[in-house]
Amino acid sequence: MIYRIHVIIMKSFSDRLLGEILKKRNPSIIGLDPDMAKMPASLLEYFRDKEKDMFEAAGRCILEFNKRIIDSIHDIVPAVKLQSAFYEQCGPAGFRAFLGTAEYARRKGLIVVGDVKRSDIGNSTMAYSNAYLGKVPLFGSLEPVYDLDAVTVNPYLGSDGIKPFVEDCRKYSKGIFVLVRTSNPSSSELQDLGSGGVTVSEAVARLVNRLGEGMIGESGYSPVGAVVGANRKRLASRLRKAMPRSIFLVPGFGAQGGSAKDAVNFFDERGLGAVIHAARSVIFAYEKSGKGEDYREAARAAAESMRDDIVKAMKGSGKCPWQANSKL
Amino acid sequence: MIYRIHVIIMKSFSDRLLGEILKKRNPSIIGLDPDMAKMPASLLEYFRDKEKDMFEAAGRCILEFNKRIIDSIHDIVPAVKLQSAFYEQCGPAGFRAFLGTAEYARRKGLIVVGDVKRSDIGNSTMAYSNAYLGKVPLFGSLEPVYDLDAVTVNPYLGSDGIKPFVEDCRKYSKGIFVLVRTSNPSSSELQDLGSGGVTVSEAVARLVNRLGEGMIGESGYSPVGAVVGANRKRLASRLRKAMPRSIFLVPGFGAQGGSAKDAVNFFDERGLGAVIHAARSVIFAYEKSGKGEDYREAARAAAESMRDDIVKAMKGSGKCPWQANSKL
Numbered sequence: 001m002i003y004r005i006h007v008i009i010m011k012s013f014s015d016r017l018l019g020e021i022l023k024k025r026n027p028s029i030i031g032l033d034p035d036m037a038k039m040p041a042s043l044l045e046y047f048r049d050k051e052k053d054m055f056e057a058a059g060r061c062i063l064e065f066n067k068r069i070i071d072s073i074h075d076i077v078p079a080v081k082l083q084s085a086f087y088e089q090c091g092p093a094g095f096r097a098f099l100g101t102a103e104y105a106r107r108k109g110l111i112v113v114g115d116v117k118r119s120d121i122g123n124s125t126m127a128y129s130n131a132y133l134g135k136v137p138l139f140g141s142l143e144p145v146y147d148l149d150a151v152t153v154n155p156y157l158g159s160d161g162i163k164p165f166v167e168d169c170r171k172y173s174k175g176i177f178v179l180v181r182t183s184n185p186s187s188s189e190l191q192d193l194g195s196g197g198v199t200v201s202e203a204v205a206r207l208v209n210r211l212g213e214g215m216i217g218e219s220g221y222s223p224v225g226a227v228v229g230a231n232r233k234r235l236a237s238r239l240r241k242a243m244p245r246s247i248f249l250v251p252g253f254g255a256q257g258g259s260a261k262d263a264v265n266f267f268d269e270r271g272l273g274a275v276i277h278a279a280r281s282v283i284f285a286y287e288k289s290g291k292g293e294d295y296r297e298a299a300r301a302a303a304e305s306m307r308d309d310i311v312k313a314m315k316g317s318g319k320c321p322w323q324a325n326s327k328l
Numbered sequence: 329m330i331y332r333i334h335v336i337i338m339k340s341f342s343d344r345l346l347g348e349i350l351k352k353r354n355p356s357i358i359g360l361d362p363d364m365a366k367m368p369a370s371l372l373e374y375f376r377d378k379e380k381d382m383f384e385a386a387g388r389c390i391l392e393f394n395k396r397i398i399d400s401i402h403d404i405v406p407a408v409k410l411q412s413a414f415y416e417q418c419g420p421a422g423f424r425a426f427l428g429t430a431e432y433a434r435r436k437g438l439i440v441v442g443d444v445k446r447s448d449i450g451n452s453t454m455a456y457s458n459a460y461l462g463k464v465p466l467f468g469s470l471e472p473v474y475d476l477d478a479v480t481v482n483p484y485l486g487s488d489g490i491k492p493f494v495e496d497c498r499k500y501s502k503g504i505f506v507l508v509r510t511s512n513p514s515s516s517e518l519q520d521l522g523s524g525g526v527t528v529s530e531a532v533a534r535l536v537n538r539l540g541e542g543m544i545g546e547s548g549y550s551p552v553g554a555v556v557g558a559n560r561k562r563l564a565s566r567l568r569k570a571m572p573r574s575i576f577l578v579p580g581f582g583a584q585g586g587s588a589k590d591a592v593n594f595f596d597e598r599g600l601g602a603v604i605h606a607a608r609s610v611i612f613a614y615e616k617s618g619k620g621e622d623y624r625e626a627a628r629a630a631a632e633s634m635r636d637d638i639v640k641a642m643k644g645s646g647k648c649p650w651q652a653n654s655k656l
Contacts, residue, residue: 086455120411121512124414139364154447156507190484
C-alpha cells in the first residue's frame with residue numbers, strides 16, 4: 001500500500017509580497033478606489049443604459065473599470081489595494097464588485113490588500129477577520145469569503161481588536177497593516193499624544209512589532225505590517241527602529257503630494273520593507289493626460305512612471321535590491 | 329396664483345432618540361448581531377435546505393431571524409444596533425440582509441444604528457458617510473443607500489476622519505457615536521495614554537464635544553454622541569463633564585457583565601443622555617431559557633427584563649424622567 005502525504009507549505013505573506021516586488025522590480029501598490037465621480041464617461045453611459053437599477057449599474061461599472069485597469073497593469077505591478085468605502089457606497093452591489101475585483105486580481109497574479117480599516121472587540125473582530133482573511137463557519141463547514149491577502153486594521157481598541165487578524169495571518173498565511181501614523185492633517189490630534197516620551201503612534205508601533213514576533217519569514221519580515229503616511233518622513237527612521245520586522249504600507253504618493261525621494265526613507269538599507277501606494281494619480285490618470293487618451297493606457301503609463309521615479313530614487317540613494325552592487 | 333411652500337423640519341437625531349426613549353419608557357438599544365453559530369436550529373435547517381448557495385442561505389436566515397426579533401420587541405424598545413461584522417462575514421448576501429434589516433426596523437418605528445466603526449481620510453470617509461448616513465452621487469443624481477439613523481465612528485485618524493459624518497448629521501438629521509472609551513480589556517493600551525493629565529479618551533471626548541457644537545437639539549443634546557463601555561463607571565462623571573451635550577451609547581450590559589446599577593452612572597441627573605446596549609443576552613436568550621422556548625418569546629422576555637432592571641435602578645437613584653417627582 002502506498003501512502004501519499006501532500007504537504008503544501010504556503011509562503012508567508014511578507015515573503016510573497018517582497019518576492020513579487022523583487023520579481024517585478026517595483027515596490028508599488030496601486031489603489032483600486034473606484035470613485036464614481038471620476039469614472040470614464042463611456043463606461044458610465046454604457047452601464048446606465050444597460051441596467052435599470054442604479055446600484056447594479058454602478059457595481060457593474062466598477063467591476064468592468066477595475067478589470068480593465070488590472071489588465072493594463074498586472075504585469076508590472078506586484079499588488080493592488082481596494083479602498084472599501086468606494087465599494088460600500090454602492091450598497092450590496094458594491095460589495096459584489098469588491099469580491100469580483102479581488103477574485104480577478106488574484107487570478108492575474110496580484111497580491112490583494114483590502115483597505116477596510118476594521119477592528120472591533122471579541123466575536124465581532126473575529127467575524128471581520130473571518131470575512132476578509134480567514135474562513136467563516138457556516139452550516140457546519142468553513143468557507144472563505146473575500147479571501148484577501150491582507151487588510152488594514154485600526155488600532156484604537158488595542159491588541160484585542162487586532163489579535164484575531166494576527167491569528168488568521170498565522171493560520172492562512174495572510175497579512176495585516178495596522179494604522180500607525182496616517183498621512184492626513186488631523187492625524188496628529190491623537191497619534192502624537194503621549195506620555196513618558198512615547199507617543200500613541202509609537203505605542204502602536206511597539207504593539208505591531210510584538211504582535212509579529214515568532215512569524216518572521218525568510219525575508220526577515222513579519223506579516224504584521226504598518227501604515228505610515230509618505231509625508232511622515234521625519235518619523236520614518238524612528239518608526240523603522242520600533243518595527244524592524246514590519247513592512248510599511250506608505251500611502252500619500254502622487255495625488256496626496258508625497259515624492260519618490262520621500263518614499264525612499266521608508267525602505268530598509270537593502271531597499272526592502274516598504275510598499276508605496278498611489279491610487280487616483282494612476283487609475284484616473286486619463287483625466288490629466290492628452291484629450292481622448294484611453295484610461296487603460298493612461299493608467300499603465302502612470303504606473304510605469306511611478307515605478308521609474310521610485311526606482312530612480314532608490315538607486316540614487318544606494319537602496320535598490322536589484323542593482324548590481326546591492327547588499328542582497 | 330397660489331404658491332405652496334412645503335417646509336419639512338426634521339427633528340434632530342438626539343431629540344428623536346430621546347423622544348422614543350421617553351415614549352417607550354425604556355433607555356435601551358438592542359444589538360441585532362446575527363452570529364450564525366447561535367442561530368436557532370430550526371431556522372438554520374430551513375434555509376440550508378431551501379438555498380443551494382450557502383451565503384445566500386445565511387443572508388436569508390439572518391434577515392428572517394432579525395425580522396422575527398424585531399416583531400417581538402419593536403413595541404417596547406426604542407432602537408436597534410446592527411453589528412456590521414456579522415453581516416459582512418456572509419459576503420454580499422450579508423450586506424443585503426443588513427439593508428433589509430435596516431429597512432424593516434425603520435418601518436417598525438425603530439431608530440437604527442449601524443455599528444460600523446468606520447473612519448478614513450478625505451474622499452474615503454465621505455464615501456463611508458454617504459453610504460451609511462447620507463446620499464451617494466450616482467449617474468447625476470443623489471441616492472440614499474443604507475440611510476441609517478446613526479453610525480459608530482472610530483477616532484484614530486482625528487477630526488478629518490469624523491467631519492464628513494458630522495456634516496451629514498447636519499444635512500440629514502442623523503447621528504454618530506464616536507468610540508471614546510471601549511469596554512474591552514485591552515482598550516487601556518491606547519485610550520489611557522496621554523500627556524499633561526489628558527488621556528487619549530479624554531482628548532477624544534473634547535473633540536466629540538467640539539464637533540457637536542451648534543447642533544444642540546431641544547433635548548439639550550447634540551447628534552455627536554460617544555461610545556463609553558458600561559464597565560467604565562469610574563470614568564463616567566469625568567467623561568460626562570467633558571461631553572455634557574453628547575448621548576452616551578453604553579455597550580457591555582448583559583453578556584459582557586455590566587449591571588443596571590453601573591448603567592445608571594451614565595445618565596444625566598434628569599435620567600437622560602444615555603442608551604444602554606445589550607445584544608446576545610437578548611436576541612439569543614433562548615439558549616439559556618427553558619428547553620423548547622421560542623426564540624422570539626425568549627427575546628421579548630429578556631428585553632422586558634433588561635428594561636425593568638434599568639428602570640428600577642434609575643428610580644432607585646432618583647434619575648427617572650417618567651417618575652412622578654422627575655425634574656423633567
